[in-house]
Amino acid sequence: MTPPPTAAPALPAPVAGTPGPARDPGTGRRTHPATGGALVLVGMLLVALNLRAAVTSLGALLDEVRDGLGLSGTTAGLVTTLPTIAFAGLGALTPWLVRRVAPARVLVIAMLALAAGQLLRVLTDSTWVFLLTSALALAGIAVANILLPMLVKQHFPHRTGLVTGAYTMALTAGTTVAAASAVPIAHAFGSWRAGLGIWAAMAAVAVLPWVPLALRARAAARRATTPTAAVAPPTRVRPARTRLGWAMAVYFGAQSLSGYAIMGWLAQLFRDAGFHSETAGLLLAGVTALGVPIALLMPTLAGRLATLRPLVLGLTAASALAYLGLALAPHDGALLWVTLLAIGQGAFPMILTTIGLRARTAEGTVALSAFAQSTGYVIAALGPLLVGILYEATGGWTAPVGFLLAALAVQTTAGLVIARPRYVEDE
Incomplete structure (x- = not known):
């Protein structure tokens, strides 16, 4: 862990795993670990479970999707390249977003985009609509990719290693489960659309912890408009x-x-x-x-x-x-x-x-x-x-x-x- 901003650069980093307070989104105040801190952690783990499911489930069912939508080899290649394009381009916009909107609110929007994109892409027979809705889903992932390390730093500053390990394990588990179960789910329901669309439900669940956190951040932003609560803008x-x-x-x-x-x-x-x-x-x-x-x-x-x-x-x-x-x-x-x-x-x-x-x-x-x-x-x-x-x-x-x-x-x-x-x- 890094020392607080007032520490000298030469000081050693605190040991990961040392107890430290979580911070309330938007207010910066300490939260009890059984309330705000626990809710943030649960929210982060649910987000992490979703960060690769939309990608690996599609990879497992790519042949079925190609046959179902009549995708050409070139278009199929574009589908497999789309994640890295989205992660590179849209992820770069995230710092701009969080300077204007509280991270909790950004995550609500990101997870809604992921859920909507995954659902809409299995309801269409159009190649281009499939690509656009896949891009919508990947946009949500791209933003969440960038936000999670920041949220660890903000809410668990003395538990960086432990919390990063927990959400990375959740990410890896989500990747594995989606890759392994997409084909069996598709076979059970008789359609590749079920094998892809079911993960929209998991993304919708990931929205739930962030709604109260987003409302709390919005209330904090309103209080910050008063002179007594005003703070200096962050350094770029x-x-x-x-x-x-x-x-x-x-x-x-x-x-x-x-x-x-x-x-x-x-x-x-x-x-x-x-x-x-x-x-x-x-x-x-x-x-x-x-x-x-x-x-x-x-x-x-x-x-x-x-x-x-x-x-x-x-x-x-x-x-x-x-x-x-x-x-x-x-x-x-x-x-x-x-x-x-x-x-x-x-x-x-x-x-x-x-x-x-x-x-x-x-x-x-x-x-x-x-x-x-x-x-x-x-x-x-x-x-x-x-x-x-x-x-x-x-x-x-x-x-x-x-x-x-x-x-x-x-x-x-x-x-x-x-x-x-x-x-x-x-x-």
């Missing part, structure tokens, strides 16, 4: 003008690039190695399933260490060994490579935690989160595309794995820059 933080901001963006982008490449192509690699298609799918699911406990553990470790260098190098070693194993012995060591990949993908929860650790204030956190994630997703969009091009051009996996190793080297270099304690506001 511009991570794009800092070395730390760019290092965070490159690390986030490089680890996301490998993550999307793995999700898109690992099953095909195992099929080419001689595994049955169902077994290949299970091996891919194993990477995500093993990531659930790692998602809980990694932020806690990151919050407790004086420097992130051991974590950065350890995650790099796990990923490098996995890539080499996939290139040299994909069949014989499959379970080991899946385990090492899951460990290496712990870079995702680590970088989410680091966003909060490298900013002193909630304003700095949301600015750093927006810049790192929006820029990072632009980089990440290249992953599945370039792996596919190399695979098609060479007919094998040596070149694609070599590309992932090169991306890992870039990720490690950026990771060593962000490893030591420093703050974006100071730069």
Whole structure:
């Protein structure tokens, strides 16, 4: 955890897990952990459960959606690329939004957009309406992606690692459940529309905790119009003008690039190695399933260490060994490579935690989160595309794995820059 804004930069960060008060949305006042703080935490976990369900459920049912809507190969490619485009473009607008609207109110709108987009896209037979409503759903996810690290910083300033671990675990669990259950749900109801549309209900549930918090924030905003409650406007933080901001963006982008490449192509690699298609799918699911406990553990470790260098190098070693194993012995060591990949993908929860650790204030956190994630997703969009091009051009996996190793080297270099304690506001 970072020290409060009045602390000197050289002071060590407090240990994650140290008890600290939650803050009421909009007022900044302390809340009892059994009331306001608990409600914020429940709200964050419900939001996190929704952050990938709309994406992974569509990926699992893409063939059925292509047949049902008559999508061309190009359009299907656009559908699979749409998440990274939305996360990059719309996520960048979030700091502008939270300077004008309380975060709780923004999350209500984001989750409503997610629920409406998921529902409307299964009610249409039009390709373009499907794309537009999918974009509406992804807009809600993009905004929530950026807000969660800021909310951890604002409401749980002395529990960054623990709370980030909890919501990252919820995110990973939601990803896994949606990917695993979308097809069975579609088969049970006899339509791909049910396999996609059911997740709109989960997004609607995620709205509920934020409604009272949004009303409370609105009341606080009205009180702030009086002279006695007036406060100075927050200082603008511009991570794009800092070395730390760019290092965070490159690390986030490089680890996301490998993550999307793995999700898109690992099953095909195992099929080419001689595994049955169902077994290949299970091996891919194993990477995500093993990531659930790692998602809980990694932020806690990151919050407790004086420097992130051991974590950065350890995650790099796990990923490098996995890539080499996939290139040299994909069949014989499959379970080991899946385990090492899951460990290496712990870079995702680590970088989410680091966003909060490298900013002193909630304003700095949301600015750093927006810049790192929006820029990072632009980089990440290249992953599945370039792996596919190399695979098609060479007919094998040596070149694609070599590309992932090169991306890992870039990720490690950026990771060593962000490893030591420093703050974006100071730069």
